Amino acid sequence: MKPAEKNSDHPAWLAQARDLLDESAQALDAATLSRLNRARQAALEQRHRRLPRPWFLSAGLASACVLLLAMAVWHVRTPGPVATGPALSSAPAAASSSFSSNDMDMVSSDDSLELYQDLEFYAWLEAQDQDSDG
Amino acid sequence: MSGRVNVVTTDERTLDQFLKHVERRALRMAEMATGQRDEALDLVQEAMFGFVRHYASKPATEWMPLFYRVLDSRLNDWHRRRTVRGRWMAVWTHNADDDEADEIAQAPDTNDPGPLLRLAGNEAGQALETALTRLPPRQRQAFLLRVWEGLDVAATAQAMQCSQGSVKTHLSRALASLRGQLEEFA
Known part of the structure; x- marks a missing residue:
């Protein structure tokens, strides 16, 4: 790039000034040039260390999303512990399916827990009634 | 990849x-x-x-x-x-x-132009170095960026974070000051 003062009133001494400054820059000693070289390499290494960061960020974010999605799917598909209780296995299929569909209602309900603790008795009572009707 | x-x-x-x-x-x-x-x-x-x-x-x-x-x-x-x-x-x-x-x-220390110019024994180089170190910082930077590095006015203004008018003013004053100082050395 050529200097910009070509058309000034002092092109000769400005050209000489440029030459003198260039000479001083070219004549730097070896120790100074070595320090400049180390500074340049350190600056470039800094950039090299910074480059992978976005890739790792993206990978971490993607892994977190996949894990979150998997947990959500597993939570929706897994029945609650009350519906799979062994005591209900002898109850009629209709009653069992009814309990399964009402898992969340039972968990979130404010009704007395005693009712749910006696479910086994109510299931037996209903079975007795059906036997006597039959 | x-x-x-x-x-x-x-x-x-x-x-x-x-x-x-x-x-x-x-x-x-x-x-x-x-x-x-x-x-x-x-x-x-x-x-x-x-x-x-x-x-x-x-x-x-x-x-x-x-x-x-x-x-x-x-x-x-x-x-x-x-x-x-x-x-x-x-x-x-x-x-x-x-x-x-x-x-x-x-x-x-404006009397010490640096080891390189001292070794070269270049009076003109010494005079220029001394004159440049005596300039106010903004004038010196405008001169070095415009005259030595060859940046145009807009690029110099961007580098110095000032208006193009300020660059022209700094450079004009720098040139006048340098010319006066170098003529004294001559």
Whole structure:
């Protein structure tokens, strides 16, 4: 790039000034040039260390999303512990399916827990009634 | 994937070549501003780090004014710190009898143009170096960026973070001052 003062009133001494400054820059000693070289390499290494960061960020974010999605799917598909209780296995299929569909209602309900603790008795009572009707 | 690696390598090589191209001039500018080689080296290193951190992703055609913008900021910070330190020193030594001696000790050594010019025995070089160190910082930076580095007015204004009119004013005053000083040496 050529200097910009070509058309000034002092092109000769400005050209000489440029030459003198260039000479001083070219004549730097070896120790100074070595320090400049180390500074340049350190600056470039800094950039090299910074480059992978976005890739790792993206990978971490993607892994977190996949894990979150998997947990959500597993939570929706897994029945609650009350519906799979062994005591209900002898109850009629209709009653069992009814309990399964009402898992969340039972968990979130404010009704007395005693009712749910006696479910086994109510299931037996209903079975007795059906036997006597039959 | 290999193409991506090649692109990164090419970018780094271009960046390395750019920094290699500007580092000597940057060091001389910083040395003229501070009067000290070690301080100048530290400032150039900080400028390289700042430039790579903030502007390396910019197009290479924009690098020159951006690099000097970072260097100019570092030089301004250095002058501010030096001014504050000078004020504290002035307060601390206010009652001392050797105030004048302290000011002389803190002033840049304008009689020492640097080992290179001294070895060359070039009176013109010494005179120019001395005249440049006597200029106010903004005038000196405008002269070096416009005349030595060859930046145009707009790029110089971008590097110095001022208006183009200010660049023209600084340069005009710098040229007048330098001419006057160099004529005295002649």
